[in-house]
Amino acid sequence: MRVGVALVGLGAAAQPHARSLLDLEDRAEVRWAATPSPERAAAFARSFPFPVTTDVEAAIGDPAVEAVILLTPPGTHLDLAERCFSAGKHVLLEKPVELTVARGERLVAAGRRAGRRLGVVLQHRFRPGSLRLREIIGAGGLGPIEAAWTLVPWWRPQSYYDEPGRGTMARDGGGVLLTQAIHTLDLFRSLVGVSEVVAAAARTTGLHRMETEDFATALVRLGDGAPGTVTATTAFVPGAPERIEIIGRKASASLVGGALRVQYLDGTAEALEAEGATGSGANIMDFPIDAHRALIAEFLDACREDRDPAIAGEDALASQRLIEEILRAAGFPPGSSERVAEGSRSA
CATH class of the missing domain: 3.40.50.720 (NAD(P)-binding Rossmann-like Domain)
Known part of the structure; x- marks a missing residue:
């Protein structure tokens, strides 16, 4: 039915x-x-x-x-x-x-x-490369995680932010982290965990006129205590696929857009090709609908x-909580620390 x-x-x-x-x-x-x-x-x-x-x-x-x-x-x-x-x-x-x-x-x-x-x-969790990487991690194929990082080097032209409400707290609630990079951050967190935001910085670059951040970076501690980094922007012209890279004791994994590469220490490797573009550039709808x-x-x-x-509500909120923690650590936007801290305390 x-x-x-x-x-x-x-x-x-x-x-x-x-x-x-x-x-x-x-x-x-x-x-x-x-x-x-x-x-x-x-x-x-x-x-x-x-x-x-x-x-x-x-x-x-x-x-x-x-x-x-x-x-x-x-x-x-x-x-x-x-x-x-x-x-x-x-x-x-x-x-x-x-x-x-x-x-x-x-x-x-x-x-x-x-x-x-x-x-x-x-x-992003439903891309074939993401699903396969989760399987490998779950089966212990990478071994203990030693470090991991994620990078979202996207581009949005000023015309995107000139649309009413774009890039404002009132309509979007945040900038690149909450509006664009949340997909990759959520996948990253669900794969390797994030237990702490150690330090962060965020800003609005000179490439955009907007209220919220178009660049953010953070040093984080992963779920098992290993170090990790998160960087996201919409100021990298013309835009490039987002990536997640993980160093394990048995293998290293690289997920670029939807393309997965895993290189094992024993010399074997596996690869899964991407299904298409990721919407990283000016055409925000330039991606396949498979996921x-x-x-x-x-x-x-x-x-x-x-x-x-x-992906239930509580799980999605864990990723949004990470974004609020990054922005609070970065003190961005000015005057937002108290608002974000209040939301985090109620979590």
């Missing part, structure tokens, strides 16, 4: 979800694609064959809708998710969970109280099987 789905929010983020749902038509029935914007509704209807409405409340309240995919700005997530949970719907939420960890915790708690399932779109499709399929299975999805 197919799961009845409503898409809420029809901006750019809706494209890979809608395309994925077309591929998953044997598992999901899109009952509504909803936005309060008549212009966005009309544009979406020209591209996809789903029923479109500007009545978001009606879409959420439709008894045939079992799950809602929320693709709206993060500051709207708490209110919309609470309305979905109250209507008895499961929720798949575009990252981040909310503007702050504190608001995200309220959202996660609302889902638990309602007995509904909550998933978060952090699709989105796999994540949505797993979420639909979780709804049917009445279990938590692979």
Whole structure:
């Protein structure tokens, strides 16, 4: 039996979800694609064959809708998710969970109280290279981790930040870490763990006019105590694939975009090629939908099987908490330390 789905929010983020749902038509029935914007509704209807409405409340309240995919700005997530949970719907939420960890915790708690399932779109975990690397680590193939680092050298032109609300605390809740690098940070944290932020720095470079950071770097301690580093930017023109590299006692692993290379000390090696571009440059939608499709399929299975999805709300919040800790250690943006510290204390 197919799961009845409503898409809420029809901006750019809706494209890979809608395309994925077309591929998953044997598992999901899109009952509504909803936005309060008549212009966005009309544009979406020209591209996809789903029923479109500007009545978001009606879409959420439709008894045939079992799950809602929320693709709206993060500051709207708490209110919309609470309305979905109250209507008895499961929720798949575009990252981040909310503007702050504190608001995200309220959202996660609302889902638990309602007995509904909550998933978060952090699709990098579903790339084939990511899945294989997790298998290798889980089987002890790398041995004890001695060090690891991640780098997100992306590019966004000023025109990207000239769009209303882009790069502001009020709409996005943060800059490169929360809006772009969260996918790679989440994958990095889920693979090797991060137990502590030792030191950090963040800034807005001269390449952009924006409120939040377009460069951040941190020295961290991994889950087993080994050293690690995190660096992310949207000021590296023209943009390059994100990477995660791990030094183990038995092998070293390099995950560049979706391409995996593992070199073992005994001289053997394995490789898994990437599935395509990663959206690292000016064209933010330049990536394949395979990982989105796999994540949505797993979420639909979780709804049917009445279990938590692979990336549940609490798990996603752990990655968002790491971002807040990095920004607090960096003291960025000026005056934000108290706000971030308050959110972290409530965690």
